[in-house]
Amino acid sequence: MSGTTNPYQNDRGNKDASITRKGGEGDMVPSPGTGQAMNTANAFLIGDTMTGGYGNGPDILHDCTIAVNPGEIAVIVGPNGAGKSTAMKAVFGMLNVRQGSVRLDGEDITNLTPQARVAKGMGFVPQTSNIFASLTVEENLEMGAFIRKGDIQDTMDQVYTLFPILKEKRHQAAGELSGGQRQQVAVGRALMTKPKVLMLDEPTAGVSPIVMDELFDRIIEVSRTGIPILMVEQNARQALEIADKGYVLVQGRNAHTGTGKDLLADAQVRRSFLGG
Ligand SMILES: Nc1ncnc2c1ncn2[C@@H]1O[C@H](COP(=O)(O)OP(=O)(O)OP(=O)(O)O)[C@@H](O)[C@H]1O
Numbered sequence: 001m002s003g004t005t006n007p008y009q010n011d012r013g014n015k016d017a018s019i020t021r022k023g024g025e026g027d028m029v030p031s032p033g034t035g036q037a038m039n040t041a042n043a044f045l046i047g048d049t050m051t052g053g054y055g056n057g058p059d060i061l062h063d064c065t066i067a068v069n070p071g072e073i074a075v076i077v078g079p080n081g082a083g084k085s086t087a088m089k090a091v092f093g094m095l096n097v098r099q100g101s102v103r104l105d106g107e108d109i110t111n112l113t114p115q116a117r118v119a120k121g122m123g124f125v126p127q128t129s130n131i132f133a134s135l136t137v138e139e140n141l142e143m144g145a146f147i148r149k150g151d152i153q154d155t156m157d158q159v160y161t162l163f164p165i166l167k168e169k170r171h172q173a174a175g176e177l178s179g180g181q182r183q184q185v186a187v188g189r190a191l192m193t194k195p196k197v198l199m200l201d202e203p204t205a206g207v208s209p210i211v212m213d214e215l216f217d218r219i220i221e222v223s224r225t226g227i228p229i230l231m232v233e234q235n236a237r238q239a240l241e242i243a244d245k246g247y248v249l250v251q252g253r254n255a256h257t258g259t260g261k262d263l264l265a266d267a268q269v270r271r272s273f274l275g276g
């Protein structure tokens with residue numbers, strides 16, 4: 001991102017004037033109950049005040065904003081059915097965004113197909129059906145690289161370094177692996193596209209606390225390679241502990257936004273979403 005120009009000045013569809021202040025950095029007004037203003041002006045990837053739903057159905061998202069800054073981990077939490085996956089799908093181009101926009105590294109990509117977004121550097125691991133169960137681990141990784149030209153071996157080696165168990169099991173059908181290992185396959189498959197940003201929808205769903213900790217460690221490792229991570233988590237407390245930014249969504253709206261630390265310390269967030 002260059003110089004003093006604000007790449008988000010042309011914020012088509014953005015009705016919240018507080019987000020982009022004329023001539024300055026945009027600050028997102030802090031959500032109720034949080035201390036800190038949320039600056040989204042420097043976001044690497046942002047779904048900005050998105051409103052929309054599935055097909056011609058009712059709106060599920062209402063002015064919903066989720067974003068991740070360069071080098072950071074942003075976490076989206078909230079009750080079941082809050083619209084977390086829907087917000088992720090909207091950012092990935094799988095939803096009709098009726099108002100608002102999606103921007104990647106300053107470029108408006110609201111109208112691009114998911115495939116075009118992958119080509120632009122977005123990696124997405126959906127909540128369900130994120131691996132080919134009947135293919136081997138290695139075939140899954142190869143499928144991940146389908147959009148790439150040239151040699152993929154280096155990237156595969158990197159994935160195997162990150163997740164050594166996948167190398168060991170590379171000739172096994174992915175469907176035979178444990179839950180945590182299948183999630184590693186899914187993340188590995190997304191990494192095979194060499195993404196500039198990674199979106200993960202509940203990467204630790206259904207795994208034991210120990211495996212969850214391991215997956216979080218690997219996710220932090222990925223983020224340290226310079227890939228910003230936008231992820232949904234149902235393990236809210238643990239996820240907010242590793243989050244630079246946190247978004248609590250309720251009924252398709254931003255209910256609380258802050259640093260992970262702020263949200264963990266916020267009495268209302270603790271009471272309503274973290275079990276006290
Ligand atoms: N494909 C779909 N078509 C129509 N409505 C859908 C579809 N997927 C989800 N919804 C609806 O959108 C709303 C939000 O669902 P969503 O899956 O985004 O919630 P979530 O926060 O990800 O929940 P969970 O924690 O259970 O994963 C729900 O009312 C759900 O019924």
Ligand SMILES: [Mg+2]
Pocket residue numbers: 084085086127201
């Ligand atoms: Mg979901």
